[in-house]
Amino acid sequence: MRPHLSNYAGREQAYVKHHFLADYVERLVFKVASVYRDVVYIDGFSGPWKDQGQSFEDTSFGIALEALRRAKAEWKRIKGVDVTMTALLVERDPEAYRRLLEVIPLYPDIRIKTFSGEFVPLVDDLIKTIPPGAFTFVLMDPKGWKIDMSAVAPLIGRSNTEVVLNFMFDFINRFAMMDQPAIQAGLDALLPATDWRKQLAELAADPMDRGANARKDVLVSAISEVIARLGRYPHVMETPVLYPTKDRTFYSLIYATRSDVGIEVFRECQHDALKAQDLVRDQLKADKRAQATLMDDMFAGTPTGNEFAAKWMAEQEVAARAALIAMIPEGPASVRYGDVWPAVLAKHGVRRRRLARLAAELRASGTLKFLDWAQRKQVPDDDYRVQR
Template sequence: MEIPAQYKGREQAYIKHTLLETYLFKLFMIIGQSQPTISYVDCLAGPWQDASDDLSDTSIGRSLSTMRSCLESLRKKNPSVRFRALFVEKDAKKYRRLKEYLDTLETPIETESFHGEFDKVRHKILDWCGSSFTFFFIDPLGWKNIVEVSTLEPFLHRNNSEFLINFMFEFILRAHQIPEHEEDMIKIFGQVPQTDGMIPEQKESCLVNLYRENLKRILPIKGRKPRSATVPIQRPDKDRTIYHLVYLTRHPLGIVKFMEASEPLDFVQKAVRIQAKHDKKIETTGQGELFGAFENIKVDQGSVPISMVKEYWLKQLTSQPQLFGIDKLADMLEETGWFESNFQDAFHELLLEGKVRNLADEGKSKRSKKFVHFNANHNSGEQLAKVVT
């Protein structure tokens, strides 16, 4: 696997676009089987930093091609399903390019564009969405009048919506203790975050989790409890987070599919970092290492110690069998930020050690990867228990 040439020097954008595309495909293929209309809104569209005429390296191009593939794949299951896409951009020059692109594009997707500042056109966006299922992609360059919970509130009240928000962590980390940004911090977090005495990793989880909690406070009139997950995107040349892609949904299966889409990217991000360090070494010493990034990554995989995941499992289980379905899996993914494969591997080890039971798979198991079928019995799952000796 190679990072496409047009993403050279902006590998973060490749990770972001791949996550967007992978998750949108999974989501639309599920939602598109039952909903008559699917809407997608790119609230800060660009085109931005693209290196291709067909915008294939932008969120505009990649979202439209994903919707097109979904529409084609859904033809048999739901032939009347409609896909609509709205792109919002404030910069006049960029907007002209966007409009020209959309006007000349041959696509079965119903496209629309608005020229203006996101916060000023919020109600126009909401009108355009109507009552259809809508996915909002919010990808700013900063935070002002965009990612604050107060700015997003009219959208968060909406039913039938999902969000992917670029939380500009690096900027916010720098600003969160500066007195002149206090008011903004309250709009983002609901309070001024207190991070004195924390190590960098603690500060990062404190800030991003506070934001996630604050987003979840705004509820639509009906619908299930809000849930969120996040994917940290690292600077390729440094082991440092540049931003978090914060995902918000009211559907437990959404969390499961989002984490499924982000798992392979964890691998790609590590490879990108190894490659960047490798390139830097060549630049400074004129000498590279023998192996490429994707060979080296195998050694570096599995960042969550399995012992920790096993311990977590044992805390979830009781001697009395309980159903572990999609709801429970979503709780576990949301709480820990780990992947389903971490839970499957740990449960397998516990089974081999005779510490747990899966009542749906007793005796000689033929299972090799998924030791718990969380989606069995229409997503109610399987009965699991701790073995008490």
């Protein structure tokens, strides 16, 4: 169930984050519960935090609990199987923790265990609480960036685990060049054994100022590398969340998976979240203009020419098309299409269906040759061999 925008006045970026989370958890928990008898959701920084809803429907754990409940009920109905759903919720602020406890009686169908305290020192306890063989979703959404990633490695490195991390890009970017030892130690713990400092220094020395986007690439690559290495994830992807009314990234949602299905679902959820983000931003900008002119904005609801999603997706599509072509060998060698699309989607923000259409267009133009294309097929099957 998607979040309601009315619960997010003044924090619309959280709406976009929750839009993504709701879609992602809902779709993946449902798929995972067809195979695993135990599914666990871990929220390392639960809150509640600035929630405005009646019963936690605008919090990350509330959204996850709803998804767990629905998947459990659906699999019971479809196959008569009982999937045990568990939520492990950590919160260090005593007042927020007290409110967190109020969610337990609302979900008697889910095993909820709450932990009062700091996330990182609780990692061992969390691991011990995960039933053997469970599939686990880990969300880390701190207010800042204080996570010792090496200490979290045993949790995110478990098999059958996926991770979403809210990487507070704009804060980190602003603090990255400050000298204070405590700040730099915190960043070292978040981004161990990466060369982001050197890369940022090179950017700063570059007379062609390539701006915040280039700095973002450096920092997002660093955190992605850390999660990939410490958690042994072949695929780590990012989706940007912008400031509600500024054309700048506020934070990045970083997602790590080991499965092709994860990649595919992530790109779907990303697409929908970016579209939702554009709508919200457009509305907010129109409201702002209307307030400024004290009259109804005659342009409200019409495109501002500033839509992020459309531009971003068009750029990603160009890159995905080039990557697809580059991954396909010249004849007589060939590869299975099913071995190519996950690698393209893992790197570029394009959905599986859209890439399949691009592949069909490349076939029509003669750029790619599919050896097994059946008559009347619109898009390739995974088993089709393809060559240039």
